Amino acid sequence: MKKVTILIGSPRKNGSTSILAAEAARALNELGIATETVFLNDLKIKGCQACYWCKKSDVAECAVKDEMQKIHRLVQESDGLIVASPIYFSGVTAQTKAWLDRMFPYVSMNLVPKLPGSKKVSFIFTQNQPDERLFRGGIEAFMYAVGLSGMSVKDHLIACDLDAGIKPPVTGRQELLDKAYRIGRDLPG
């Protein structure tokens, strides 16, 4: 593994999700693996326009020319991905879901994955609620959908009881920092 892209779906650059994703990046960097972190909130990405151009022409390309092109390029040149999102109303954030919908070019109509190579993906989720089972349905559905692109789903962390500025900061939750570090460390394995 040479390069891993880290996609962050939180609008907070210094929030719990970003801090945990940085731990995963640190582990990868210590293994000599380059990381590039993208805050999805910074990008101008439209939702999928359902034009089915990627299906009609059977190409792994999107007809909508916006900043998602940069993410498609990054995904293609990376050996792995870490997707980190807070839970908003039982699922991933709108920014993260917009990214997922725009991964449609990598899924054929008969659900045959089109992403070349054997890329791996792991996930970090953060939530306020202390019970990690609460949003498992939404989380599992999201990870399954990402896997339809052809990436193999490696691991995930659901970091609970977090609300920046309201609950104790994630920087004091060593067990979560350690788990996030392991998400990065174990991605190549």
Ligand SMILES: Cc1cc2nc3c(=O)[nH]c(=O)nc-3n(C[C@H](O)[C@H](O)[C@H](O)COP(=O)(O)O)c2cc1C
């Ligand atoms: C609009 C909104 C919706 C949220 N919905 C949920 C939710 O359904 N369940 C939950 O446990 N936390 C929910 N939260 C809390 C966040 O998931 C939690 O604080 C998370 O750690 C924020 O990550 P961040 O610090 O990276 O922004 C919500 C927060 C916001 C702003």
